[in-house]
Amino acid sequence: MAETQQQDETLFIQHFRESSRPLSYYLEKMAGYTALKKAFGMSQDDIINEVKKSNLRGRGGAGFPTGMKWGFIPKQSAKPKYLVCNADESEPGTFKDRDLMRYTPHVLIEGMVIGGFAIGANTGYIYIRGEYTREAKLLDEAIDEAYAKGYLGKNILGSGFNFDLTVHRGAGAYICGEETALLNSLEGKRGEPRVKPPFPAQSGAFAGPTIVNNVETLASVPFIINRGGDWFAKLGRIEKSGGTRLIGVSGHVKKPGLYELPSGGVTLRQLIYDHCGGILGDKKLKAVIPGGSSAPVLTADEIDVVYDIDPMMKIGSMLGSAAVVVVSEEMCVVRLLTRITKFYAHESCGQCTPCREGTRWMEEVLERIEHGHGREQDMNLLLDIAGNINARTLCALGDAAAGPVTSFVKKFRADFEAHIRSGKCPNA
Amino acid sequence: MPKCIIDGREAEFTPGQNLVEVAKKVGIQIPFFCYHPALTVVAQCRMCVVEIEKMPKLQTACSTPAAEGMVVKTRSEKVIQAQKATMEFLLINHPLDCPVCDKSGECDLQDFSFKYGDAYSRYTEEKRTYVDLDMGPVIKKNMNRCIHCTRCIRFGTEVAGIHEMVAVQRGNNTEITTIDGRPLETDYAGNYADLCPTGSLLLKDFRFKKRVWFLKRTSTVCEGCARGCNMTIHQDNNVIYRCTARENLEINKYWLCDEGRFNFHYVNAEDRVVEPRSGASAAEWADAIAVAKSAVSGKKLAVLVGSDLTQEEGKLLLEFLPKNFSGAPVFHFGTPGIRSSQEDAAADRILKRKSKTANLHGLEKLGFKGFDSLPAGTSAVLVIRGGRATLPELKGVTTVGLGVFRDSEAQGFAAVLPGASFAEKDGTIVNFEGREQHLRRAINPPGQSKQLPEILMMWANSKGGQNA
Secondary structure, three states, rough: OOOHHHHHOOOOOHOOHHHHHOHHHHHHHHOOHHHHHHHOOOHHHHHHHHHHHHHOOOOOOOOOEEEHHOOOOOOOOOOOOEEEEOOOOOOOOOOOHHHHHOOHHHHHHHHHHHHHHEEEEEEEEEEOOOOOHHHHHHHHHHHHHOOOOOOOOOOOOHHHOEEEEEEEOOOHHHHHHHHHHHHHHOEEEEEOOOOOOOOOOOOOOHHOEEEEEEHHHHHHHHHHHOOHHHHHHOOEOOOEEOEEEEEEEOOOOOOOOOEEEOOOOOOOHHHHHHHHHOOOHHHHEEEEOOOOOOOOOHHHOOOEOOHHHHHHHOOOOOOOOOEEEEEEOOOOOHHHHHHHHHHHHOOOOOOOOOHHHHHHHHHHHHHHHHHOOOOOOOHHHHHHHHHHHHOHHHHHHHHHHHHHHHHHHHHHHHHHHHHHHOOOOOOO | EEEEEEEEEEOOOOOEHHHHHHHHOOOOOOOOOOOOOOOOOOOOOOOOOEEOOOOOEEEEEEOOOOOOOEEEEOOOOHHHHHHHHHHHHHHHOOOOOOHHOOOOOOOOHHHHHHHHHOOOOOOOOOOOOOOOOOHHHOEOOHHOOOOOOOOHHHHHHHOOOOEEEEEOHHHHHHHHEHHHHOOOOHHHHHHHHHOOOOEEEEEOOOOOOOOOOEEEEEEOOOOOOOOOEEEEEEEOEEEEEEEEEOEEEOOOOOOHHHOOOOOOOOHOOOOOOOOOEOOOEEOOOHHHHHHHHHHOOOOOEEEEEEEEOOOHHHHHHHHHHHOOOOOOOOEEEEEEEEOHHHHHOOHHHOOOOOOOOHHHHHHHHHHHHOOOOOOOOOOEEEEEEEOOOOOOOOOOOOOEEEOOOOOOOOOOEEEEEOOOOHHHOOEEEEOOOEEEEEEEOOOOOOOOOOHHHHHHHHHOOHHHHHOO
């Protein structure tokens, strides 16, 4: 497997070192800003078509085809258009965009200028999560470098195209990773998701047509422009999903960390056992949370699945932000679910009734079970509450909170029963 | 007109209309809490969900515009289950204090709980509670009852033009409050209570005064200014307990200002003169009229007519006054500084007019002239008013009052003939746009007070002191 890994081309990870950050490195070692020059020689439609051809799908979690998203932006607009980079990387288990911004900020900047040019936006924002103070500072420095060299600002590279880029720091809310809550926050409002439609492509930031893309998504764009959509599509090992994936693996594996693999290039089992060296202490695998903590959990029997958007969806879970949390037999799944549910209850914005009331209710019931005061009917109650939240809210946070509860209780019912019947954690 | 099908009924709609409104047109009620036709749609209470053919998820009716050929089900199994779930969620943290809550009986949460909810709850954990801050003189907040519909927040920013209500914290801890806990500033604060779908925002003025099911409602018009906002008087046993806004999209939409809403207090005020008076002491009607007549007899008389009187009263006076006080000048009065309809203008960007009486424009049409000052040599004044018009300063003249006066206002009057307030009579008033609207009698004139025609008839028939 190690051999295969070497054969597979990676775009980012070989550059994830402190020394890669300066503009000089980007220009010399990564053909920096050559894609931008090329893009200025193309029409907007050509760029969007190239991105469509590349099968680049959103790296933030939903996996929506990026080229198609860009195509939704109206050509003519009375209001200014905006390109917003969603760098609010908050899904528990996810830490890919941080390295991208920390080590290769110029790929993101170049991707954003190209994106802005393609959709006709002269203003870009990088909405970065509040906790990423260092990355925000590094991005600002990189943006300053880009302005100084004329890669940002007025008449970029003599093209006549203007693009201004600003880093906007969040204030510590998971919900601001939801694109419309992000836009509200960007506008200085309370970070609450908006009613859709209108979708951001019609009316987004400051009511202008807006595209919101993830960091990794935008950072893929210069490669697509330089080497072609077809080339990028072929990097993927699966249909309708091009390029490579930055995968964050954490939890009970021997080699946790960030991996870059072709889209659909491995199964979850290969990822855990071949790439990450297997389970810590050679324990048995208990569970895998495959796509950030909101992804429905998988049991040890369900990991022979190709790790990409469509196959994961097919088995009722999701690739999400490609953050894999590996759980060994030593971990109490009741405690794990309690912690996850606490997170979603804490992060619910409080607008929608089912999410506001239901997430806390689930947390309270789980706390009770974990502390030995569970009742037999609690498991069905949890399934009911989760069912009543799922698909009944404005944004996906409700689903994100319900998914783990439903999947954990269904797949690890015996563990919950053991807690309830013995009044304590059998593992403890 | 395009059509859609709601619960098997064909419903016509104008493009852009949402499903709540379209369903209403064909007699189907879709329950909601956060939706309000005058406010931004936020679709967050999730009570108005409906099933739409070809859409896998339930949709919120408030945020879904009707579309040609759309097939909507408001009572499908899925919808009923979802509404039941939403009611359960809303009630898990809602106190069961309906017996002591003033909203009880007219509470959307209570009504929908009966209609769409379940009789029992599965919630056994501790309920969420909040500490309440004082919100000023108009509204009493009880956050424990709040269901976070945010109508109040949206009303403030979108209608009252003031961002004073806000949501702080988030998720389950979200609290609806004022910025920094300051008292409310808007002079439209009473609407917060009208809008609140639960007993979270209540009128301090009405709290603990009356169970709402005892109240009789009369649709009438506010007499607070020249706009003539539509409102409802709520009374029991001849006592007015409150006034609420009544929808009229062309005049006041759904709103009422605080001045108009609380104007009614003088009607039942303890110091209102409700017995005929001769000088400062109570008298029989016949005696009081005799005293009044002789007080103005032989004097140089001026008549002041309040622009809080109705058109009918005005017309009657146009017949009565020349016959009984020939040659006496007649003026209308009402708001200091506003002597004619020309001087009436918008007093704010919402509803209020500068004329603080309801019928300035009407009386002017009847030919009454505005009061500036008494003609030289005037020695007696007959003041006729409904109760709201501001009395001009009358010094050194003999004054007879006919209508509604407070004790303090009637000090020094030669006689008082107690009349009927706006809540005690039927009649027409004309607003600043020339729109005729009708005051409706909600209660009877208290004590011995009488309607204007009756008093004038008694005056005309009385054999007391003769006019010069």
